[in-house]
Structures are given as structure tokens and as C-alpha cells.
Amino acid sequence: MHKTSRSGPLYRIASPEDAPAIARLDRTELDDAHKTRRPLDPGRLSEEMRDNRRVWALSQRGGEILAAVSITLEAENRLGKIHRMLAAPFQDNRHELLNGALALLMQELRRRDSVDVVYCTTRTVTLEQQELTLEHGFKVLGVFPSAVSADPSKLNGLSVWYAPDVLSRKRYSGFAIHPAVEPFYALARRACGLGELPKASIPRLPDLSMDLPAIERIEAPLFVAEKFRGLRERRKLSVNFYPFQTPNVLFTSPDQGIEVFAAFFPATRFAAILGEHITVSVNPIALYRALSDRLHEYGVAYIEIINDASDASSIEAILRAGYAPCGYFPCLRSDGETRRDYVVFARSLERTGDLHPAGPKPYARYLQEFCAARSSVS
Structure with missing residues (x-):
């Protein structure tokens, strides 16, 4: 052409x-x-x-x-x-x-x-x-x-x-939105012409009293990618979607009851949590905090997580672990005949100075909401 x-x-x-x-x-x-x-x-x-x-x-x-x-x-x-x-x-x-x-x-x-x-x-x-x-x-x-x-x-x-x-x-819209995510959905709704969603009640998380086992890091990119691929094909991953990324780091408990896959980019000190294979009861807040600590020790300064917008319980755990929403992505993932909305979360592990909440147009409103959300979870 x-x-x-x-x-x-x-x-x-x-x-x-x-x-x-x-x-x-x-x-x-x-x-x-x-x-x-x-x-x-x-x-x-x-x-x-x-x-x-x-x-x-x-x-x-x-x-x-x-x-x-x-x-x-x-x-x-x-x-x-x-x-x-x-x-x-x-x-x-x-x-x-x-x-x-x-x-x-x-x-x-x-x-x-x-x-x-x-x-x-x-x-x-x-x-x-x-x-x-x-x-x-x-x-x-x-x-x-x-x-x-x-x-x-x-x-x-x-x-x-x-x-x-x-x-x-194609968009699946049969869910209620977590209150902390609603400001970002409101911006996406206006940009994309979407309908309103009801607000979800803040979910009560399960018993959080159990101790978290030691979490160790495995740096073996080919092994990690192959293990992730095998678990994904067998549908053994509870969280298994992050487009265009392949994990190169695995965080695991000694008994392998907890396995969390991440992609780490040393040049930018960026990491994304891509998937989880968990077969034991675990405190999700403690787990996400421990992952942040291990990633920081590894040299990471900034972490991203994406999560299905309809999963209010997981969103609550991510928020309570110190991550702030920074974007709302309608129809990101294909799910049969429909497409699912996702929320993007970010956490900076080092002091980065103040972000000017005005920002350049047309990003200013999202930046303002992120700064407000970061203040509430930090």
C-alpha cells in the first residue's frame, strides 16, 4: 500500500x-x-x-x-x-x-x-x-x-x-467499580463514551493473620519463561495477563506454594508483576509488600501491576499494599465474545520528588487523580 x-x-x-x-x-x-x-x-x-x-x-x-x-x-x-x-x-x-x-x-x-x-x-x-x-x-x-x-x-x-x-x-460491563478506581473510570468514561457503573462496597479481605513464608528470587530467564508458559497453558495461574511481556524473574516460597512471575528491565529499573501460581493460603497484602521489598533489593525503582477492574477484592489488596491506580483501560483483554476492563497500578520505591499535579494537557486530570490516590495509600 x-x-x-x-x-x-x-x-x-x-x-x-x-x-x-x-x-x-x-x-x-x-x-x-x-x-x-x-x-x-x-x-x-x-x-x-x-x-x-x-x-x-x-x-x-x-x-x-x-x-x-x-x-x-x-x-x-x-x-x-x-x-x-x-x-x-x-x-x-x-x-x-x-x-x-x-x-x-x-x-x-x-x-x-x-x-x-x-x-x-x-x-x-x-x-x-x-x-x-x-x-x-x-x-x-x-x-x-x-x-x-x-x-x-x-x-x-x-x-x-x-x-x-x-x-x-464487546465490552463486559456487568460489575461494580471499586471506589478508589472510580475517579479513573470517570475520566475513561468521558473519553470513551461509556455508561456509568455502580460503586462496589469496599470488600472485606479474608483472614490476614497467617505468617508469610520466606520469598526467594530465582534469576534464570529461560527457565522462568518456560515455567510461566507451561503453567499458563495448563490454566494454573490465578493472575496471568500482562500483554507483550515475558517474565524473567521468579519469586517463590521454599515449598513452591507461592510462585510470582515478574519482568525486570535493569536499564530503566522497571518491573511488572505478570502472574501468580499460589496453592496455599496467603496474606495478599503481605505478599505484595514482600514482593516490593525483594524487587527493590534487586534494583527496581518502579513497579506496575494490572488487574481486572471487576475484581474488587484483589484491587483492595493491591491498594493496601501501597500501590496507587494510575490508569483505566477499557476492553484490554479478550474473554470469549467480550473484552474485559483493566486497572493499572503503580508504585515508586524511591523518593522521586513532587509531581506537578497540573501536568501537560491532556494528561493533567489523570496525574491529579494519581497524586490524590498516592497520598491515600502511602
Whole structure:
């Protein structure tokens, strides 16, 4: 698919043969703002395009690629994530080049009808680049304050695009919202045109008097990933959804009655808790606090957890363990014929200074609510 004008750049969908040129463009950006990530590997890029796991849209003039935008695809959940936005540093019209490539990429996704939802975070793009997505129907649905990312600021954003009728026809809405999450749902409801949800009563957690056993860390990425895959295939994980991430660290009790999987990224000191396999009675608050301590000892400064929005009991435990909601993501996970809402939680393990609650538009309201929520759980 091509789109061009007589004097303007050519926009086209990349082929596997473009992988070396895309990798060269990527290296030109690594010299400046993106030092926290590894350079793209041409061989892997080519393989991902052949397998339809990643789609790139390019902007070029003559034979030179000037900009590129990519999306990673997860077929099982009909989910996509904006992966990279690259533009040659010497180009004065970077905004135009990226915008044109993004427009073509979204057009290609609609043509393929392969995704219901696409999201973008500033983990791999800057805030300025993310704001381009808002010109293509994406909605701001959260922030990730204090996380190290591709953007130099302490404010990091979440924007989301929905295919037509996904929110109205596929969204599961038969639940009550936890009161602490309701302010974030109210923002998402206005952005996405959703209906109101009743407020849930704050749930009473089960007996919390039992002692937590010692929690030890296993650093064996291939072993951890394979164990996670096996448990997930056998449906043995009580929490098993965090898109586009593979665990590389396992936290376990000596008898393996508690197994919690996490992904850790040393360059950004970021970790995400991805899944749990628990076969014994456990105090969930003590467990989440212990995990925070072990991760901090491991060098982590910022942790994220996502949880089904209808699971008020788990949300209450996460809150009481010191995590604050920072975003609300309708229709994130596919569940048969419906899609489930998720809440994003964050916890900073080191003092990061004050976050200005005004923040840049359109992220300000989410930042204000996060600051209020953080004060109530800290």
C-alpha cells in the first residue's frame, strides 16, 4: 500500500527486506534520547515482519527511509501496541513524516481487521510522539508517573485506540467499580463514551493473620519463561495477563506454594508483576509488600501491576499494599465474545520528588487523580 504526492514523501508498508534500513534509522536516534533501550536487530525485525507479529509503515524520499512507525500484534487478544516511532534527526518535518506513517499504519490495521484495540505508552515513544496518536482517534487513559521511559520527563502517558463498535458491542460491563478506581473510570468514561457503573462496597479481605513464608528470587530467564508458559497453558495461574511481556524473574516460597512471575528491565529499573501460581493460603497484602521489598533489593525503582477492574477484592489488596491506580483501560483483554476492563497500578520505591499535579494537557486530570490516590495509600 502506497500513499504519496508529487512533491511529498512516499508512505508505504515495510517488507522484511527493509529491516536493515530500519535498524540503521533506529541507531541514529539511540545517540540522543533513547539510551535506555537496545538497538533493533535487523534479523529479528525481518522475522517479526514475516510472521506478522510486527507491522512497519515507512516514510521515504527517493531511496532513503526518513521515518518509521511500528506496531506489535498479539493475535490471541486482537491487541496491538505502538512499538517505535523513528525519524531521522536532521529532518525539520519530523512531525509530518511520523504523522503520515502513523496514518498509513492505522489504515493498514483497519484493512486487515486484525485488532480491536491499539495502545501506546511512553515506554518506547516520547510524549511528543504519543500526542501524534491523539490525531488518529487515540484517547488518553492514564499516566505512569516517575517511570523511566523514552521521554525525559517524569510524566508518562497511555493512549488507546478502539476499532469501531468494540466498546459498544464487546465490552463486559456487568460489575461494580471499586471506589478508589472510580475517579479513573470517570475520566475513561468521558473519553470513551461509556455508561456509568455502580460503586462496589469496599470488600472485606479474608483472614490476614497467617505468617508469610520466606520469598526467594530465582534469576534464570529461560527457565522462568518456560515455567510461566507451561503453567499458563495448563490454566494454573490465578493472575496471568500482562500483554507483550515475558517474565524473567521468579519469586517463590521454599515449598513452591507461592510462585510470582515478574519482568525486570535493569536499564530503566522497571518491573511488572505478570502472574501468580499460589496453592496455599496467603496474606495478599503481605505478599505484595514482600514482593516490593525483594524487587527493590534487586534494583527496581518502579513497579506496575494490572488487574481486572471487576475484581474488587484483589484491587483492595493491591491498594493496601501501597500501590496507587494510575490508569483505566477499557476492553484490554479478550474473554470469549467480550473484552474485559483493566486497572493499572503503580508504585515508586524511591523518593522521586513532587509531581506537578497540573501536568501537560491532556494528561493533567489523570496525574491529579494519581497524586490524590498516592497520598491515600502511602
